[in-house]
Amino acid sequence: MHLTLQQLRIFEAVARNLSFTRASEELYLTQPAISIQVKRLEENAGHPLFEQVGKKLFLTGAGEEMLKACRDVLGRLDDLDNALQDQHQQVRGPLTISAVTTSKYFMPHLLGPFLREYPEVEPRLNVTNRAKVLVRLKDNMDDLVIMGQVPEGLDLSYHPFINNSLVVVAAPDHPLARESQPIALERMTQERFLIREEGSGTRSAVDRLFAAQGLRINPYMELGSEEAIKQGAMAGIGVSVISSLSFRLEMTAGLLAVLNVEGFPLIRPWHCVYPKGKRLSRTGQVFQEFLLSRGAELLGASHFSV
Amino acid sequence: MHLTLQQLRIFEAVARNLSFTRASEELYLTQPAISIQVKRLEENAGHPLFEQVGKKLFLTGAGEEMLKACRDVLGRLDDLDNALQDQHQQVRGPLTISAVTTSKYFMPHLLGPFLREYPEVEPRLNVTNRAKVLVRLKDNMDDLVIMGQVPEGLDLSYHPFINNSLVVVAAPDHPLARESQPIALERMTQERFLIREEGSGTRSAVDRLFAAQGLRINPYMELGSEEAIKQGAMAGIGVSVISSLSFRLEMTAGLLAVLNVEGFPLIRPWHCVYPKGKRLSRTGQVFQEFLLSRGAELLGASHFSV
DNA sequence: ATAGAGCATAAACAAAAGTTAATGGATTTC
DNA sequence: GAAATCCATTAACTTTTGTTTATGCTCTAT
Numbered sequence: 001m002h003l004t005l006q007q008l009r010i011f012e013a014v015a016r017n018l019s020f021t022r023a024s025e026e027l028y029l030t031q032p033a034i035s036i037q038v039k040r041l042e043e044n045a046g047h048p049l050f051e052q053v054g055k056k057l058f059l060t061g062a063g064e065e066m067l068k069a070c071r072d073v074l075g076r077l078d079d080l081d082n083a084l085q086d087q088h089q090q091v092r093g094p095l096t097i098s099a100v101t102t103s104k105y106f107m108p109h110l111l112g113p114f115l116r117e118y119p120e121v122e123p124r125l126n127v128t129n130r131a132k133v134l135v136r137l138k139d140n141m142d143d144l145v146i147m148g149q150v151p152e153g154l155d156l157s158y159h160p161f162i163n164n165s166l167v168v169v170a171a172p173d174h175p176l177a178r179e180s181q182p183i184a185l186e187r188m189t190q191e192r193f194l195i196r197e198e199g200s201g202t203r204s205a206v207d208r209l210f211a212a213q214g215l216r217i218n219p220y221m222e223l224g225s226e227e228a229i230k231q232g233a234m235a236g237i238g239v240s241v242i243s244s245l246s247f248r249l250e251m252t253a254g255l256l257a258v259l260n261v262e263g264f265p266l267i268r269p270w271h272c273v274y275p276k277g278k279r280l281s282r283t284g285q286v287f288q289e290f291l292l293s294r295g296a297e298l299l300g301a302s303h304f305s306v
Numbered sequence: 307m308h309l310t311l312q313q314l315r316i317f318e319a320v321a322r323n324l325s326f327t328r329a330s331e332e333l334y335l336t337q338p339a340i341s342i343q344v345k346r347l348e349e350n351a352g353h354p355l356f357e358q359v360g361k362k363l364f365l366t367g368a369g370e371e372m373l374k375a376c377r378d379v380l381g382r383l384d385d386l387d388n389a390l391q392d393q394h395q396q397v398r399g400p401l402t403i404s405a406v407t408t409s410k411y412f413m414p415h416l417l418g419p420f421l422r423e424y425p426e427v428e429p430r431l432n433v434t435n436r437a438k439v440l441v442r443l444k445d446n447m448d449d450l451v452i453m454g455q456v457p458e459g460l461d462l463s464y465h466p467f468i469n470n471s472l473v474v475v476a477a478p479d480h481p482l483a484r485e486s487q488p489i490a491l492e493r494m495t496q497e498r499f500l501i502r503e504e505g506s507g508t509r510s511a512v513d514r515l516f517a518a519q520g521l522r523i524n525p526y527m528e529l530g531s532e533e534a535i536k537q538g539a540m541a542g543i544g545v546s547v548i549s550s551l552s553f554r555l556e557m558t559a560g561l562l563a564v565l566n567v568e569g570f571p572l573i574r575p576w577h578c579v580y581p582k583g584k585r586l587s588r589t590g591q592v593f594q595e596f597l598l599s600r601g602a603e604l605l606g607a608s609h610f611s612v
Numbered sequence: 613a614t615a616g617a618g619c620a621t622a623a624a625c626a627a628a629a630g631t632t633a634a635t636g637g638a639t640t641t642c
Numbered sequence: 643g644a645a646a647t648c649c650a651t652t653a654a655c656t657t658t659t660g661t662t663t664a665t666g667c668t669c670t671a672t
Binding site: 007030032 | 658662670
Binding site for chain 2: 629630631633639640
C-alpha cells in the first residue's frame with residue numbers, strides 16, 4: 001500500500017480542523033471514511049499522526065511533518081493546474097522559430113506587431129540557411145519553421161501565408177535594364193548569374209523555370225549571402241534572381257534595376273511548417289493564425305498576398 | 307478522474323528516458339501499461355505531454371510543466387519518507403518538559419548528561435508551580451511532565467524514576483537541632499511551620515502523615531517559594547518540611563539543620579507523566595528510559611534510588 | 613446518571629486503478 | 643522489401659482504493 005492524494009487531502013482537512021467529524025462535513029464524506037483513510041495513511045507512514053487526549057485531537061511530531069509535506073504537495077499540484085490552465089488561455093512564454101535567410105527582410109515586420117499584441121511571448125528567431133533549417137525541422141527543435149519550398153519525404157504540416165516574388169536584378173546601367181519588351185529566357189542564358197549555394201530554394205526554383213524550356217542559367221559566381229549577391233549585381237559583375245522583399249532600399253536609391261524577364265516575377269509562397277507529430281503550443285498556434293490571417297496585410301504590398 | 311502518484315512516477319520515468327519502452331523496463335511494467343497511464347495523465351491534464359516526431363519523443367510545453375511539478379512532488383515525498391525514518395531512529399528535535407518547582411534542583415543534573423549524549427535534541431524545560439503544571443498536563447502541552455504526586459481522575463501514564471526525601475529543617479541553633487533521640491510527631495505540633503500554598507505536593511504529604519496519628523501541624527506562615535521558606539527557617543522564624551534535594555548548599559554552609567523527627571525522611575517518588583492518549587515521540591521515549599534507568603545513579607546518593 | 617458527541621472497527625459493496633496479452637500502425641534499420 | 647522496434651489500442655482481468663451502514667467505546671456536558 002502507498003499513500004494516495006485523496007489520503008493527503010483528507011489528512012490535511014483533519015489536521016486543519018483538528019476534528020474527524022468537521023473534516024467529514026467539509027469533504028462531504030462520512031466520519032468512518034475519514035477515520036479509515038487516516039488510519040491507512042498512518043500505516044503507510046509507520047507513525048501515528050494524531051493523538052487524542054480526552055476529546056481533543058493533537059498532531060504528533062510525525063503528523064506535523066506529514067502536514068508540511070501535504071501542504072507542499074497539494075499546493076504544488078494546484079500551481080500545476082494553474083499553469084496548465086494558462087496554457088489553454090494565455091498566449092505567453094517561449095516561441096522558437098527558425099527561418100530561411102531571405103525571410104529576415106520580412107519576419108521582423110510580422111513578429112513585431114505580434115509581440116506588441118502579445119507582450120508576454122518570449123520569441124527566439126533563428127535565421128539561417130536552408131540546410132540548417134532543415135536539420136532543425138527534422139530534429140523538432142522549433143515551434144515553427146518559416147521557409148519557401150517545403151521538402152518532400154517528411155511528414156510535415158505546412159501552410160502558405162505570404163507570397164514571395166522573385167525577380168531578376170542588374171546594375172541600373174546594364175544594357176537590359178532599359179529594355180521595355182519582355183526579355184526571352186533564352187536571352188538570359190547568355191548573362192552571367194550570381195547565385196546562392198546548392199540547396200537554396202531560390203536556386204531550385206530558377207533552375208526549374210529554365211529547365212521547363214530546356215535551358216539552364218550560366219552560373220558565374222556562387223556567393224554565400226544575399227548581401228554579397230546584391231553588392232555584386234550593383235557592381236555590374238552579373239545578374240541575379242533575388243526576392244523582391246530584400247532590396248527595397250537599393251531600388252529606392254537607384255542602385256539596382258529589375259529586369260523585365262519572361263516568366264518573372266516568379267511567385268513562390270512562404271510557408272510556416274512543423275512536423276505532423278508535433279503538438280503545437282497555444283502560443284505557436286496563435287502565431288500561425290496571425291501569420292495566415294494578417295501576414296499579407298502587414299507587409300502591405302499586393303504582391304505579398306496569397 | 308484525477309492524477310495519481312503512480313502516474314507521476316511513470317510519467318517522470320518516460321520523460322527522463324524519452325522512451326516508453328525504456329521506462330517500462332526500468333519500472334518492470336509492460337509498455338502498454340506505460341502508454342495507458344501516460345494517456346490518462348494527459349486526459350487529466352487536458353494537454354498532450356509528449357510529441358512524437360518519427361521515432362523520437364519530445365516533451366511539449368505542458369509536459370515540461372508537468373515534469374517540473376512531478377520532480378517537486380516526488381522529491382518532497384522522498385524528503386517526507388526520510389523525515390519519518392529519522393523519527394524512528396534519530397533522537398533529535400524538540401523535547402518539551404514541564405516540571406514542578408522543586409525539581410529545578412535536580413532536573414538540570416539529569417537533562418545535562420542527556421543532552422550531552424543526544425546533542426540534537428532541542429529541550430524546553432518549563433519549571434512552575436503544581437497548579438500550572440496540571441493545566442499543561444490536561445491540555446497535552448508537553449511531551450513529559452515531572453511531578454511528585456500524580457493526580458487522580460485523569461487518564462495518565464506515569465513512571466517513578468527517583469525518590470524525593472522530605473525532611474524537617476530548622477536553624478542550627480534551634481533547641482531541637484541538638485536532639486539525638488527521634489522527636490515525636492506530637493512534639494512537632496507545638497512548632498511553628500513555614501509552608502507552601504494549598505495544593506503543594508509536599509504540603510499534602512505532610513498533612514497526611516500527621517493526620518494518620520490524629521495530629522495536624524501548626525501553620526504559622528504561608529510562603530510562595532522554596533527560597534523564601536529556606537530563608538525563613540535559617541532566620542529562626544519556624545521549621546519547615548522541604549525536599550532534601552533543595553538545600554545542599556545551606557547544609558554544607560552550616561546554615562540549616564535537619565531535625566531527627568519520627569516518620570522522616572518522608573520518601574515520595576518523582577514521576578514522569580503524560581496523558582495515556584499521547585503518542586510519545588521517540589525523543590520523549592528515549593528521555594523517559596534515560597530517567598528510569600539512570601536518574602538515580604546520576605544524582606548519586608542512595609536516598610535518590612527508587 | 614444519562615444523553616450527546618466524537619472516533620474506531622467490521623462488513624459489504626462499488627468504483628477506480630493498474631496490469632497483461634494480443635494486435636496493429638508507423639518508422640527505422642539492414 | 644523485410645525485419646525489428648516503438649507506441650497506441652482493445653479487451654479482459656486483478657488489485658486497490660474508497661465509501662457507506664451498522665455499531666460500539668469513550669469522554670464530556672448537563
